[in-house]
Amino acid sequence: MGTMTNSDGERTAGAGVGTGADAGTSAGAGSERNKAAARERPARWGRASASTAAAATVGNRPAGRGGSPLPERSRELGGAWAQPAAPGAVPTGRPLRRRTRTPQATRSNALHPGAWWIWALGLGTAASRTTNPLLLALLVGVAGYVVAARRTEAPWARSYGAFVKLAAAVLGIRLGFAVFLGSPIPGTHVIVTLPEVPLPHWAQGIRIGGRITAEGLVFALYDGLKLATLLICVGAANALANPARLLKSLPGALYEAGVAVVVALTFAPSLIADVQRLRAARRLRGRPDRGLRGLLHVGLPVLEGALERSVALAAAMDARGYGRTAQVPPAVRRTTAVLTLGGLLGVCAGTYGLLTAEGGSYGLPVLLAGLAAALGGLWLGGRRSLRTRYRPDLWGTRAWLVAGSGVAVAALMIVAASYDPVALRPGVVPLVAPALPLGPAAAILLGLLPAFVAPIPKEPS
Amino acid sequence: MIRFEDVSVTYDGAAEPTVRGVDFEVPEGELVLLVGPSGVGKSTVLGAVSGLVPHFTGGTLRGRVTVAGRDTRTHKPRELADVVGTVGQDPLSHFVTDTVEDELAYGMESLGLAPDVMRRRVEETLDLLGLAALRDRPIATLSGGQQQRVAIGSVLTPHPRVLVLDEPTSALDPAAAEEVLAVLQRLVHDLGTTVLMAEHRLERVIQYADQVVLLPSPGAAPLLGTPSEVMAVSPVYPPVVGLGRLADWSPLPLTVRDARRRAGALREGLAEVAGDTAPRADSAVIPPSPSRPHSTSRLSRLLRRATPTAPAPAQTAVIESLAVRRGRVEALRRVDLTAAPGEAIALMGRNGAGKSTLLGALVGLVEPAAGSVRVGGAVPHRTAPRELIRRVGLVPQEPRDLLYADTVTAECAAADHDAGAEPGTCRALVSELLPGIADDTHPRDLSEGQRLALALAVVLTARPPLLLLDEPTRGLDYAAKARLVTVLRGLAAEGHAIVLATHDVELAADLAHRVVILADGEIVADGPTAEVVVASPSFAPQVTKVLAPQPWLTVAQVRNALS
Incomplete structure (x- = not known):
């Protein structure tokens, strides 16, 4: 054996x-x-x-069944995003174009999920720098286009729709507040005057109802749009990056926390299935299955089922070697503890120093030292873990391009915000139509790069 | 490879040891089958091999269990992970990651194998288990058989020397079960893996076993021997062994092939008994009717008597060109089905063929996309639940879903209330179906068979003319199955129409008058049990296979014919 x-x-x-x-x-x-x-x-x-x-x-073997091993292997060894050697590819022709043409996504050339997050957070940072509705709409459009072009059929990819709905809800709530609670923006264009609720004197400063001005509404719209764009950017990252793979990229010492999150992620769908099954069972007992009561009554059995499943899973994980640890000399263990605790304390002290007036001199060095110590502790802690990683996502050129495009959008917007703040924050008093500043708009369009360089997801079979 | 030395296990709070005097050895490279009725501690014995008993479950283990020379007393389950691979009853609760390939690698990652070794073994295992085409698929989208294969694959990649399986084929259709068993066979033959497996469906697995360990009753010492030795004395045995015992064949045949070789005399004898009613012409007559015919002449008399009442009984349920869609998937297409009072219909077909959906449509859980469903004249999905339970009742795949209360009594009181029945109705039914059950028992403490009986009683409290059962025999041993068959026959005789979705061909042969086979959401066969089942190689029960071309379905029929 x-x-x-x-x-x-x-x-x-x-x-x-x-x-x-x-x-x-x-x-x-x-x-x-x-x-x-x-x-x-x-x-x-x-x-x-x-x-x-x-x-x-x-390699000499004729291509076997179900995906010949040769292209897979050569891809793995040849680099993160090397071309799949398509069996029928014509060897002559335009070699450069053939080499740079976007490949179809496979496990081996999959884009690092961190790259998607950096890209999306870059777009989000850009969105936080402007209230210009045209630029914000452009950002939403860019994020939406990339999602449409590179989204897979995976369950998490469907979350994009939920985020868009959430963003719309946030916008609606922001406008609702502006309508019913008034707005601090002084305005002259009164649209309608709602009856004002008289409030006692101690509640002065709060207003319910009253005048609604166009300026107030437009300000709320810009503000809400900014929040909504941020949410959509996060939603795009969620839809494009595989959460399980992202967690796999965590350092070894944090691996166990990562597994807990992965398990929770896979548990959520089965919990929903449980609720549906038990509501159906209520119907079989002749009880109403709709409404809040129906939902409340299945709560306990669902929790019971979830608990049982977790115990079964824990048993299975134990039997499969989860939590095996390497023998680490006591000195290393103690050093790890000291480094981690000391590092975290240092981070706290450093942050405090940075924020208070007197601590300007020692704040930054202490913070950096604390951070370094904490990272060292994490690294040492990783030595206790025996684990190895199966086919980790590699950070290749395409990941650099995707992450870089997001960073570039953010950086250019920050530069533009200091260079021409008026264009990025169109005034509402007096009310003017926002203009599209060409420079920032072109910068945002850089965010479209992933739609061309990221590997194309496979067609669902 | 696995050695039990006078092992007994007592769980916390239990007065008696669950298993006692377990003392046997499993040599390397053998496939050993653990058999016995429900509740004799098969899972406990399996758990002791992987160290989960007692490290994970609690309780006290006396004696010693060693696996590949490692004592489970000093080795925790995680430290045995490289020599023992365990697959539990429910593959879904086994999975840690979300895709097939990651799942196969998970165990090796925990053991810290080198990345290139992991990659190689994943590729090997994908091919060994025929999973290569599924490598990137999310596990949740796989069928039952595929999930079971992934679960086996996921414990195979660390190359364990022992594989422990708890009911690997119980939830699978016959074809998927054969898929899984073929894989096990291959592991034993080609890789020399030692396999210890518990399974209720002996007709599927007994022929693969090198040795059988029988746990005859709770707390009794196990019996070890070759399959035919053990089967001669076992309280649980597959139909082919039942036939062999009936005909006094020795050694007992374990496979249909062995039995067929010996069955010449029996076939002739049966042909004589069957006499003038030639079996082939008779095929539609043979289906077991509620009152078991003792001879063919009585049977034909019974049939003649039955004919006048048969002509136009009001159909209990009528389905006309039903279509059901789930998103883009057409779960059912152009399905026509009727169920008459007193008729038992078995729905068969592979996992995902639409059996449960059809039952759901009959009980109003699933809304038809086209066509109509009528149960006792009502449209199920438009009828209020309180009304509906008087017309149709469904015992779901997991009977526990129906049970909410803490005690049997409370459950019965709630059922009476739900159904608007007289207080005590449900309790009377429970006593009838499940004699000797205490009032204050918690439904969770019941065995699978008892829980099914309780759920059945709860459903029957409203006296629905149409009774639906989804996979009722999952996890039941032969005795519990026989009791269920008796109960259901009685209900059919009282005029209940029964529709059951099942993978269990023996159950269908025993109980159903009609078999309906579904494939990809369409009905591909609908007819009397004997006709449909005899014609199909995968849905034919063992007795039929042995005695073909005569259309006998069950051992009981043969016994009755001979006596």
Whole structure:
């Protein structure tokens, strides 16, 4: 058994079952046959000799069933976003174009989820710098276009619609407040005057009803639009980045927290399914299944079911080796604790120093030292964890481009905000029509880059 | 490979040990089957191998369990993870990640294997289990058989030397079950993996076993032997063994093939008994009717008697060209079905064929996209729940969903109230279906079979003329199944129409007058049980396969014919 598991020349995909002897012979024969081939491309494969032979064996094999192993492997070794060698591709023609054409997304060339988040947060930062409705609309359009172009069929990708609805609700609430609670903006264009609710003298400063001015409404609209745009940017990141993979990129010491979040993420859908099933069961008992009461009554059984499922999952995870830890010398353990605690204390003290008037001199250094110590603690803590990572997302050129486009949008907007603040914050008193400043608009359009460089998601089969 | 040394397990708060005197050894590379009635502690024995009992479940384990030389007393489950792979009853509660490929890698990540080793093993396992096409799929979108294969794959990647499986095929349709068993067979033969497996559906697995461990009753010491030895004395046995015991074949046949070789004499004998009513012409007559015929002549008399009442009974339920859509998926298309009073219909077909949806449509949980459903003249999804339960009752796949109260008595009182029945109606039904159950028992403490009976009683309190059951035999042993069959036959005789969705071909053969086979949301076969079932290789019960071309369905029929 053991000899089989780790024998050097194991077959890769397409080989079916490789028993120890079988795998050994095939690897032996393969290395004979493929010595020349292996010599020709050692730099590219860059592996220990045994696995080079194994890889070469696979390479010589005709493409197996269900995704031939060769392109997968070469992609993995060749870089994060190397071209998939399409079997029928014509070798001649425009090589540069062929090399730079956006590939179809696979596990190997998937964009790092962090890149999507940086891009989206960049757009969000840009949105926070302006109240110009035209620029905000442009930002929403850019985010929406990229989502439409690069969204997958995965469940989390559907959250974009929910975020758009939430953004609309926020805008509506902001306008509702402006209508019913009045607005501090002095305005002259009265649209309508609502009856004002008389309030006692101690509630002065609060107004319910009263005059509604066009200026107040427009201000609320701009303000609400800014919030809505921020939400839509976050929604775009949510829809484009796989949350589970994002959590997989956490440092080893935080791995356990990451797993908890992943488990919670997969639990939520089954909880909803439970609620639906139990409401149906209420109907089978002849009780009304609609309304709040119906929902409340299934609460306890749903919680019970969720608890049972978590216990079963915990048992399964335990049996699969979750929480195995390496033996760490006590000195390292103590150092970890000191570094982490001290680092966090330093961060607190440094922040306090930065915020108070007297602490200007020591604030920043203490903060930085604390941060460094905390990161060191995290890194040392990671040594306790035995875990390895299966096919982590690599940060390749396309990830740089996507993240860079978001950063560029944010940076250019910040520059524009200090250079020409009036264009980014159109006045409401007096009421003027907002104009589209060309420079910032062009900067925002940079955010469209991911729609062209990110790998194209697969068509749903 | 696995050694139990005089092991007994007592859970906290239990007076008696759940298992006692367990003392056997599983040699390397064998497939050992753990059998026994419900509640004898099969899961406890399995849990002791992976160390989950007692490290995770609590309780006291006396004696010693060693796996590959490691004592589970000193090794926690996580420290056994590299030698033991465990797959529980419900694959869904086993998954930690969301996609197939990540799930396969998860165990290896925990063990800290090198990335290139992980990659290689994932590719191997994808091919070994035929999952390569599903590698990027979210696990939630897979079918039951696929999920079960992913669960097995996910514990295989760390290359454990022992695989422990608790009812791996119970929830699967016959084809998916064979898929899973073929994989296990391959692991044992090609990789030398030691497999210890518990399963109720012996007809599916017994022929693969090298040895069988029988736990005859709670607290009794287990019995170890070759399958045919153990089957000769086991209280649980598949129909093919039942037939062998009936015909006194020795050694007992375990497979249909073995039995067929020996069955020549039996077939001739049966052909003589069947006499002038030639089996083939008779096929539509054979379906087991509520009162079991003792001979064919009595059967035909009974049929003649039944004919006058049969002509035009008001149909209990009528479905006409029903279509149901779920998003873009057409779950059902052009389905026509009628159910007459006193008729038992089995809905069969692979997982996801639309069986549960059809039951849902009959009970008003699912709104038709086209066509009509009428149950006792009412349209189910437009009828108020209080009204509807008097016309149709459904026992869902998980009977526990129907039970809310803390005690059996409270549950019954609530059922009486819901149904507007006289107080005590439900309790009387419970006593009838489930004699000797205490009033203050918590429904959760009941066994699967008892819980099903309680849910059935709750549903029957409203006396619905149409009774629906979704997978009623999941997790039931043969004895509980036989009791269920008796109860349902009685109900059919009283004039209830019964529709049950099931994967269990033996149950369908035992109970149903008609079998309806669904595939991809369409009805592909609808006819008397004997006709439909005999014609289909995957839905034929074992007795039919052994005695073909004569259309016998169950051991009981054969016994009655011979006596």
